[in-house]
Amino acid sequence: MADLSVNIGNLKLSNPVMTASGTFGYGKEFEDFVDLEKIGGIIVKGTTLHRREGNPYPRMAETPMGMLNAVGLQNKGVDYFISEIYPQIKDIRTNMIVNVSGSAIEDYVQTAEKINALDAIPAIELNISCPNVKQGGMAFGVTAKGASEVVKAVREVYKKTLIVKLSPNVTDITEIARAVEGAGADSVSLINTLLGMAIDAEKRRPVLSTITGGMSGAAVKPIALRMVWQVSKAVNIPVVGLGGIMNWKDAVEFLLAGATAVQIGTANFIDPTITVKVAEGIDDYLNRHGFTSVKDIIGGLIV
Amino acid sequence: MKKYILDLEVVQNIRLHANYVLIKMTHAEPLPEMVPGQFAEIRIDGSPTTFLRRPISINYVDKSKNEVWFLVQLVGDGTRKLAMVEPGELVNVVLPLGNGYTLPQNPGAIKPLLVGGGVGTAPMLMLGSELSKMGCKPTFLLGARSSKDLLQLEDFQSLGEVYVTTEDGSMGEQGYVTQHSVLSAQRFDRIYTCGPKPMMMAVTKYAKANDIECEVSLENTMACGVGACLCCVENTDEGHLCVCKDGPVFNIKKLLWQI
Numbered sequence A: 001m002a003d004l005s006v007n008i009g010n011l012k013l014s015n016p017v018m019t020a021s022g023t024f025g026y027g028k029e030f031e032d033f034v035d036l037e038k039i040g041g042i043i044v045k046g047t048t049l050h051r052r053e054g055n056p057y058p059r060m061a062e063t064p065m066g067m068l069n070a071v072g073l074q075n076k077g078v079d080y081f082i083s084e085i086y087p088q089i090k091d092i093r094t095n096m097i098v099n100v101s102g103s104a105i106e107d108y109v110q111t112a113e114k115i116n117a118l119d120a121i122p123a124i125e126l127n128i129s130c131p132n133v134k135q136g137g138m139a140f141g142v143t144a145k146g147a148s149e150v151v152k153a154v155r156e157v158y159k160k161t162l163i164v165k166l167s168p169n170v171t172d173i174t175e176i177a178r179a180v181e182g183a184g185a186d187s188v189s190l191i192n193t194l195l196g197m198a199i200d201a202e203k204r205r206p207v208l209s210t211i212t213g214g215m216s217g218a219a220v221k222p223i224a225l226r227m228v229w230q231v232s233k234a235v236n237i238p239v240v241g242l243g244g245i246m247n248w249k250d251a252v253e254f255l256l257a258g259a260t261a262v263q264i265g266t267a268n269f270i271d272p273t274i275t276v277k278v279a280e281g282i283d284d285y286l287n288r289h290g291f292t293s294v295k296d297i298i299g300g301l302i303v
Numbered sequence B: 001m002k003k004y005i006l007d008l009e010v011v012q013n014i015r016l017h018a019n020y021v022l023i024k025m026t027h028a029e030p031l032p033e034m035v036p037g038q039f040a041e042i043r044i045d046g047s048p049t050t051f052l053r054r055p056i057s058i059n060y061v062d063k064s065k066n067e068v069w070f071l072v073q074l075v076g077d078g079t080r081k082l083a084m085v086e087p088g089e090l091v092n093v094v095l096p097l098g099n100g101y102t103l104p105q106n107p108g109a110i111k112p113l114l115v116g117g118g119v120g121t122a123p124m125l126m127l128g129s130e131l132s133k134m135g136c137k138p139t140f141l142l143g144a145r146s147s148k149d150l151l152q153l154e155d156f157q158s159l160g161e162v163y164v165t166t167e168d169g170s171m172g173e174q175g176y177v178t179q180h181s182v183l184s185a186q187r188f189d190r191i192y193t194c195g196p197k198p199m200m201m202a203v204t205k206y207a208k209a210n211d212i213e214c215e216v217s218l219e220n221t222m223a224c225g226v227g228a229c230l231c232c233v234e235n236t237d238e239g240h241l242c243v244c245k246d247g248p249v250f251n252i253k254k255l256l257w258q259i
Ligand SMILES: Cc1cc2nc3c(=O)[nH]c(=O)nc-3n(C[C@H](O)[C@H](O)[C@H](O)COP(=O)(O)OP(=O)(O)OC[C@H]3O[C@@H](n4cnc5c(N)ncnc54)[C@H](O)[C@@H]3O)c2cc1C
Pocket: B039, B050, B054, B055, B056, B057, B058, B070, B071, B072, B073, B074, B075, B076, B077, B078, B079, B080, B119, B122, B123, B218, B219, B220, B221, B222, B248
């Protein structure tokens, strides 16, 4: 067996496979199917300062080899997370990471500060694809300035590993990645969902209540892979790659493109055991190619 | 209840008529416990336009044969592909999912009505069977477009009284289930229903007007089926709840339907 361990900042992962926020609940939802401790890290649902009901139903549309969602960050808020959910997940022996969202910089800061106090949470993933209410609803993550401001503010209060999750809905993702690195992020993860749309022709209506939504699943992989490749050349911090990973081969491609670790999202819906299968598949691949460590293939693309 | 991901073997695939199949599946090991109203998420292989699993109700569990039955209406690519499975083939299924119907505490003293419309009759077979095993005799009220859309009638008749409405009048009374004369002729203590949303809303209205306990089974579109993605939510008195995990069966008191 090859050495599958990787590091992201001070975070040590037993293998490079994590779960993507919003697709794996709090982990518990999948414990009947997989041994959660065999997953490198579990990134739980997007958490905000206050409770959010999310968007009205319908929130999902299946698309060719993918799906659109418009969940809208439904969650019960960080205090509920700390008092009700944290006690249930804190003893799961893997990296439990909280995905933090907000609609104002102060929200992000306060949420991050509260999570900083939780011993069993070694890292947060900052979702900067959220609309900034004060800036007319434009997402923080679509400008280098907006991204940098929110990351700087959170960095001041958050002392553990800070991963910043990038939006692909930008002209030049490397510019945002560099800004986030400059603002003190320990790592960047990409990609979040791509803005998309679905129409029901028979009804002449949009499928989603919000008209547009976030696209994920196999169909987005080539775009995600391209962005991971570009970003990993542009920054010196570790890159976490995700978007459309359906199997071990997809995961290996992201590692070769420069990702230090990967996340699996939508694929969990189709095979709830996929995370562990991908980790095993990476191991097989390494053995077959005579590599002793997964680190040997990170960024190993031959061009 | 513990959930399983299993490769089930198709025993029989019966074409009930052009648009419906009854698929019976088994497993080498005893099948997990399942209760009426629960569902499975079925992976459909070989259909390029079917990316996600498809939620399908547990139609019936035949314990003596270790079989689980699925009644499937062919509506799109996924269900059409599923309808082509042949005996011996393996189908990857996640089950049992969601919560079932609430069974009565005092079965002998309760007179339940089970209302099914279209393919929504599927969970009513297992529910009727469980109720009758408890000593609670079910009455069925089944609605369909026409006589050929009424499925598994003999199975229902073996369990209790069956009343039928068809939209074209080709069998039973013409009209919708909520127009059937049995609703005014008899008094029921509890209603269980599954079917198209307009039908369930009409049933809900009837149950409310007559102050009868009533549970409905919702079919919101799903992605994960296990309460992880929050795609399938229904608005309730507790806010957005997941139909897959907190349902699919809900007491009508929880729902905020404008009726
Ligand atoms: C908890 C639950 C239990 C169900 N039980 C059964 C069952 O026992 N038997 C059965 O045949 N079907 C059942 N359904 C509905 C079934 O899941 C859908 O018909 C199926 O997903 C359609 O897939 P498709 O690929 O064939 O069609 P698609 O190509 O996905 O869609 C074709 C057409 O069907 C409509 N459709 C899609 N999904 C649904 C849905 N969830 N409800 C109603 N219409 C839909 C679409 O609007 C579209 O017009 C259940 C659904 C849920 C949520």
